[in-house]
Amino acid sequence: DAGITQSPRHKVTETGTPVTLRCHQTENHRYMYWYRQDPGHGLRLIHYSYGVKDTDKGEVSDGYSVSRSKTEDFLLTLESATSSQTSVYFCAISSSGIGSGELFFGEGSRLTVL
């Protein structure tokens, strides 16, 4: 299995509180991604990174921010969590970018916003 660790794996929080999810990789891959998975929607890209301090928005980026200060860590922050952000969040990594289609996924972080 690819060395990807997500933390926390489960979190319950209240509306309006900030939340940070962490993705840590030991593969030294250049590209890192955050997806959210919701029933009936498949996976949707939130943000991605193509290098240290290089990030860009995906299709559902509103309400989320990211940071990548080291190759191995990619943080996803919800500045003020809302109930619509209740979801399972997946981090993924790739050595060659999305063009290859080969992403390696973490095991997910389940977030519940009350």
Next chain:
Amino acid sequence: AQSVTQLDSHVSVSEGTPVLLRCNYSSSYSPSLFWYVQHPNKGLQLLLKYTSAATLVKGINGFEAEFKKSETSFHLTKPSAHMSDAAEYFCVVRNYGGSQGNLIFGKGTKLSVKP
């Protein structure tokens, strides 16, 4: 624009019988197509990919998929289901022109395997 449609949200088969999971795609370009599998409470894993080479693509665990341009389909098959195949399967197309390209995921097909 690119899109994928998984025609069945749930498929149930008996162990030892064939598996067919259906996927249709729409793409303005020569598509790159993929199948991913997700076992319960796990992340997704790439099963196989098509990138304009052979139209019959073999993947892991005995799965294969055939790209049919005339039918805009990329169905996933396996000759004989195993209990360990019970999982959710996602058909995926690469979205050209999006930010850093993007992968567009279908809504998933949950495969149940009965003993």
